[in-house]
Amino acid sequence: MCPGMKSLTHLQRLEAESIHIMREVAAEATKPVMLYSIGKDSAVMLHLAKKAFYPSPPPFPLLHVDTTWKFKDMYDLRAKAAAEAGMELLVYQNPEAAERGINPFDHGPLHTDMWKTEGLKQALDLYGFDAAFGGARRDEEKSRAKERIFSFRTASHGWDPKSQRPELWNVYNTRKSKGESIRVFPISNWTELDIWQYIMAENIEIVPLYFSALRPTYEYEGGLFMADDIDRLEKVMGKKPEISMKSIRFRTLGCSPLTGAVESEAATLSEVVQEMLLTTTSERQGRVIDKDAGDGSMEKKKQEGYF
Amino acid sequence: MADQSLNDSANDSAYQTETLIAEDIDAYLAQHQNKTLLRFITCGSVDDGKSTLIGRLLYDSKMIFEDQLAALEADSKRVGTQGQEIDFALLVDGLTAEREQGITIDVAYRFFSTEKRKFIVADTPGHEQYTRNMVTGASTADLAVILIDARKGVLVQTRRHSFLAHLVGIRHIVLAVNKMDLVGYDQSTFEHIVADYRAFAKDIGITEFTAIPLSGFKGDNITAAPSANTPWYSGPSLIDHLETVEIDNVAAQARPFRMPVQWVNRPNLDFRGFAGLITAGSVKPGDAVRIVPSGKTSTVAKIVTMGCDLVEAVAGESVTITLADEVDCSRGSVIAAADAPPESADQFEASLVWMSDEDLIPGRGYWLKLASQTVTATVAQPKYEIDVNSLEHLAAKTLKLNGIGVTEITTDKPITFEAYADSRALGGFILIDKLTNATAAAGTINFSLRRAQNVHWQALEVTREQHAAMKNQKPAVLWFTGLSGSGKSTIANVVEKKLHRMNRHTYLLDGDNVRHGLNKDLGFTETDRIENIRRVGEVARLMADAGLIVLTAFISPFRAERQMVREMLPDGEFIEVHVDTPLSVAESRDVKGLYKKARAGDLKNFTGIDSPYEEPEAPEIRIDTTAMTAEQAADIIIDRLLG
Numbered sequence: 038m039c040p041g042m043k044s045l046t047h048l049q050r051l052e053a054e055s056i057h058i059m060r061e062v063a064a065e066a067t068k069p070v071m072l073y074s075i076g077k078d079s080a081v082m083l084h085l086a087k088k089a090f091y092p093s094p095p096p097f098p099l100l101h102v103d104t105t106w107k108f109k110d111m112y113d114l115r116a117k118a119a120a121e122a123g124m125e126l127l128v129y130q131n132p133e134a135a136e137r138g139i140n141p142f143d144h145g146p147l148h149t150d151m152w153k154t155e156g157l158k159q160a161l162d163l164y165g166f167d168a169a170f171g172g173a174r175r176d177e178e179k180s181r182a183k184e185r186i187f188s189f190r191t192a193s194h195g196w197d198p199k200s201q202r203p204e205l206w207n208v209y210n211t212r213k214s215k216g217e218s219i220r221v222f223p224i225s226n227w228t229e230l231d232i233w234q235y236i237m238a239e240n241i242e243i244v245p246l247y248f249s250a251l252r253p254t255y256e257y258e259g260g261l262f263m264a265d266d267i268d269r270l271e272k273v274m275g276k277k278p279e280i281s282m283k284s285i286r287f288r289t290l291g292c293s294p295l296t297g298a299v300e301s302e303a304a305t306l307s308e309v310v311q312e313m314l315l316t317t318t319s320e321r322q323g324r325v326i327d328k329d330a331g332d333g334s335m336e337k338k339k340q341e342g343y344f
Numbered sequence: 345m346a347d348q349s350l351n352d353s354a355n356d357s358a359y360q361t362e363t364l365i366a367e368d369i370d371a372y373l374a375q376h377q378n379k380t381l382l383r384f385i386t387c388g389s390v391d392d393g394k395s396t397l398i399g400r401l402l403y404d405s406k407m408i409f410e411d412q413l414a415a416l417e418a419d420s421k422r423v424g425t426q427g428q429e430i431d432f433a434l435l436v437d438g439l440t441a442e443r444e445q446g447i448t449i450d451v452a453y454r455f456f457s458t459e460k461r462k463f464i465v466a467d468t469p470g471h472e473q474y475t476r477n478m479v480t481g482a483s484t485a486d487l488a489v490i491l492i493d494a495r496k497g498v499l500v501q502t503r504r505h506s507f508l509a510h511l512v513g514i515r516h517i518v519l520a521v522n523k524m525d526l527v528g529y530d531q532s533t534f535e536h537i538v539a540d541y542r543a544f545a546k547d548i549g550i551t552e553f554t555a556i557p558l559s560g561f562k563g564d565n566i567t568a569a570p571s572a573n574t575p576w577y578s579g580p581s582l583i584d585h586l587e588t589v590e591i592d593n594v595a596a597q598a599r600p601f602r603m604p605v606q607w608v609n610r611p612n613l614d615f616r617g618f619a620g621l622i623t624a625g626s627v628k629p630g631d632a633v634r635i636v637p638s639g640k641t642s643t644v645a646k647i648v649t650m651g652c653d654l655v656e657a658v659a660g661e662s663v664t665i666t667l668a669d670e671v672d673c674s675r676g677s678v679i680a681a682a683d684a685p686p687e688s689a690d691q692f693e694a695s696l697v698w699m700s701d702e703d704l705i706p707g708r709g710y711w712l713k714l715a716s717q718t719v720t721a722t723v724a725q726p727k728y729e730i731d732v733n734s735l736e737h738l739a740a741k742t743l744k745l746n747g748i749g750v751t752e753i754t755t756d757k758p759i760t761f762e763a764y765a766d767s768r769a770l771g772g773f774i775l776i777d778k779l780t781n782a783t784a785a786a787g788t789i790n791f792s793l794r795r796a797q798n799v800h801w802q803a804l805e806v807t808r809e810q811h812a813a814m815k816n817q818k819p820a821v822l823w824f825t826g827l828s829g830s831g832k833s834t835i836a837n838v839v840e841k842k843l844h845r846m847n848r849h850t851y852l853l854d855g856d857n858v859r860h861g862l863n864k865d866l867g868f869t870e871t872d873r874i875e876n877i878r879r880v881g882e883v884a885r886l887m888a889d890a891g892l893i894v895l896t897a898f899i900s901p902f903r904a905e906r907q908m909v910r911e912m913l914p915d916g917e918f919i920e921v922h923v924d925t926p927l928s929v930a931e932s933r934d935v936k937g938l939y940k941k942a943r944a945g946d947l948k949n950f951t952g953i954d955s956p957y958e959e960p961e962a963p964e965i966r967i968d969t970t971a972m973t974a975e976q977a978a979d980i981i982i983d984r985l986l987g
Contacts, residue, residue: 043597043626043656043658044380044591044594045380045381045593045658045660045661046377046378046379046380046381047379047380047381047457047461047462048377049660049661050381050593050660051381052662053621053660053661053662054662056621056662057606057621057662060606060607060619060620060662061606061716063607064606064607064675064716087650088649088650089619089662090607090609090619091648091649091650091664092609092611092615092617092648092650093609093610093611094611175453175455176454176455182452182453182454183451183452183453202782202783203476203477203479203480203699203783203786204480204783205479205480205483205772205774205783205786206483206484206768206769206772207484207621207769208713208714208715208772208773208774210713210774210776210781210783212711212776212781213781214780214781225453226453226455226464228455228457228462230376230457231462234373234376234377237373238377307369307370307373308369310369310373311365311366311369314365314369314372315365315366
């Protein structure tokens with residue numbers, strides 16, 4: 038290497054790529070939005086957006102498709118993060134799911150379908166967003182490994198894995214026909230470890246539930262869950278669950294009754310990363326969503342319009 | 345057993361890593377914070393063991409978690425092809441269709457890392473019908489691993505993959521001679537294959553490559569070399585090589601500074617920053633820069649990032665630059681080293697890889713996107729197509745899906761570029777179909793054409809405004825489009841007569857008449873019809889420049905060409921008149937007896953019969969000839985024109 042040359046680290050290159058993607062969307066889409074799920078991947082994506090457009094605030098709003106079943110800590114961070122980024126926060130709850138009282142206990146897979154899949158479609162149609170950023174990563178799941186960074190959806194939000202546009206260099210074809218929309222995944226090439234390292238390096242605030250603490254827990258169908266709102270659980274389950282205090286944390290965050298906790302003592306970022314590296318089960322195992330339809334279930338969900 | 349000892353040593357290093365993670369996580373993280381990133385592709389056919397090799401890399405670098413491993417073991421027994429042993433390919437082939445058919449259809453991206461580097465692997469399909477997918481995966485890669493089955497040697501597909509990797513500009517080629525276990529780790533087999541490959545590689549311009557004998561299935565020469573099974577091999581293991589090869593964007597830093605502007609950042613009147621990804625060179629505050637295409641120079645004031653301003657930024661970084669002067673610079677401009685700016689031109693020779701199910705239509709306008717520039721481009725008939733298997737040059741009128749050819753491209757305004765051999769970022773482009781918005785082709789610029797450099801616009805001293813003012817009218821092009829027999833010529837004639845009586849200066853260009861002279865060399869194929877319209881559009885534009893009201897009566901069946909003419913003219917001067925007559929009505933009129941001939945099969949490519957008519961989506965004027973006379977239609981058109 039010539040003197041004075043910098044060898045960029047993998048995090049610097051991933052950051053540069055993500056920022057480049059976001060700026061392409063800002064320049065070419067008519068009405069972009071950033072889907073914000075409040076998890077660690079969303080936190081990194083939001084941080085990258087702040088960097089991409091600094092000193093301006095990111096030129097698009099944040100959209101949270103809410104299921105009403107997220108953890109309290111998540112709702113707290115949501116408001117704070119949007120305010121700090123200087124971005125408008127839109128929260129959408131599918132009115133039909135609310136009216137029918139759809140919940141994870143009585144309705145199983147329908148809960149995700151109604152609140153998240155349908156809710157997302159409705160929100161995008163309502164506001165007329167033509168490009169939506171999502172924090173999905175290719176290392177999460179096999180069908181995601183094959184999805185493009187710019188992923189096109191039909192007017193009915195379907196994904197056709199067999200007719201994806203070729204994506205060459207970093208020259209993105211953002212043109213769409215009437216009614217079509219784009220899902221854009223700026224952190225496609227990040228791995229879980231990259232995300233954690235970046236959170237450490239950039240000092241990004243994440244939901245405290247990722248760190249271990251003594252929390253009220255209950256067991257349900259073989260999994261360990263946190264009793265985030267005991268009164269509501271009692272109403273839905275018909276009886277108060279049996280609560281025991283345990284030192285737990287979460288590897289991923291979703292709906293509180295669908296997100297399995299792990300018993301852990303990891304209370305700092307480096308301890309969390311340490312635990313992740315030494316652990317022997319992959320990240321999404323704590324989430325019920327991938328398994329409910331067997332093999333290829335995420336691919337199927339995506340064809341139906343799930344993010 | 346020999347490969348047992350190899351596995352032990354791999355496990356040893358994994359064990360040491362685990363010990364470090366367990367005992368000093370901060371030291372481990374510090375070590376991994378400063379890794380570099382290498383992107384590579386693997387290419388080979390179904391049977392070459394490509395997915396198995398990637399599965400092996402993931403497995404050996406501990407990127408497979410226990411639950412995935414359990415699922416893998418179960419799947420291997422159920423649908424695997426390796427008997428009771430682990431079928432690594434199942435880890436990699438993600439889409440359900442691929443798992444069922446046992447082939448890799450699409451590009452899949454995989455991630456693994458070692459102590460020194462993080463790797464992004466694009467696993468690309470090997471079949472010829474997936475050439476576009478391979479090119480897609482290769483476009484972002486620093487290195488290509490080309491797999492060869494040691495039992496089979498250099499095959500047609502090896503040539504194809506090597507040619508494509510070279511075409512896409514990959515500088516580092518690894519020839520991975522796989523399945524050495526199945527040829528008894530025989531040295532002469534390996535050396536024969538390498539010699540065969542070297543002879544062929546030279547022909548396509550690959551001068552250097554690294555050949556490694558390995559077994560993805562057994563693990564030989566993957567993480568450590570030499571494996572006990574190949575004591576005769578003195579080169580690096582695959583991982584050693586991947587960890588040390590030079591990364592493209594380090595090489596790019598040695599070139600002159602380039603940053604295509606993606607987005608202009610204007611939070612308030614006091615700040616104007618230019619945001620982009622640096623594609624070559626480096627930049628410091630105070631550096632002299634030139635904005636291309638405007639040619640204006642300035643100096644870099646600040647390199648702004650959130651947190652702090654930078655003292656230097658290099659190729660591969662996304663930054664925001666402010667300049668010392670107020671210069672014209674926007675999305676599509678390139679900020680470049682002042683003393684070594686890139687060229688601008690509007691005609692090129694380029695290589696194209698066709699990626700659409702619809703064939704290339706020479707003469708038709710496509711969107712061309714290069715870095716942050718988007719322009720309209722037309723593609724000439726290919727000079728030749730390249731047979732990817734034999735590398736022969738074949739005559740070609742068009743390019744079909746997966747076809748690769750060399751052709752000339754003309755853009756409607758100059759673009760800033762570099763030859764692809766010098767810069768992937770400013771030499772690589774995509775073509776986009778204007779109707780379907782599909783990515784139709786990937787292109788690489790070979791060089792600009794001399795005539796683009798030598799043909800200049802001569803500034804005219806009498807302007808088009810002065811021409812129009814003398815005639816006391818606003819120039820326009822009334823573009824009549826519709827089926828044969830719809831009434832275009834009839835209505836256009838009435839309109840012209842009326843305008844003439846009103847002392848307007850007009851000229852009517854009629855389809856049949858133009859074909860007797862200017863366009864008598866053209867037939868009725870799709871390509872010829874496009875050229876027909878292009879010429880008429882150019883003539884109409886010249887006449888409008890001269891201040892005339894031009895009327896044209898052509899079937900002009902394709903939206904793309906009508907759009908092309910619209911874009912030639914100033915806003916508002918192109919008035920599309922859709923003479924809307926149902927096919928059955930036009931056919932029953934059949935003034936020239938053409939429908940009858942077409943129905944009888946005596947006339948080919950007849951619009952409405954065996955060639956499509958694409959109706960205007962939003963014409964300025966629509967005339968329903970079943971509801972009004974030609975006189976009434978003419979009045980509506982004149983009202984719109986003069987009103």
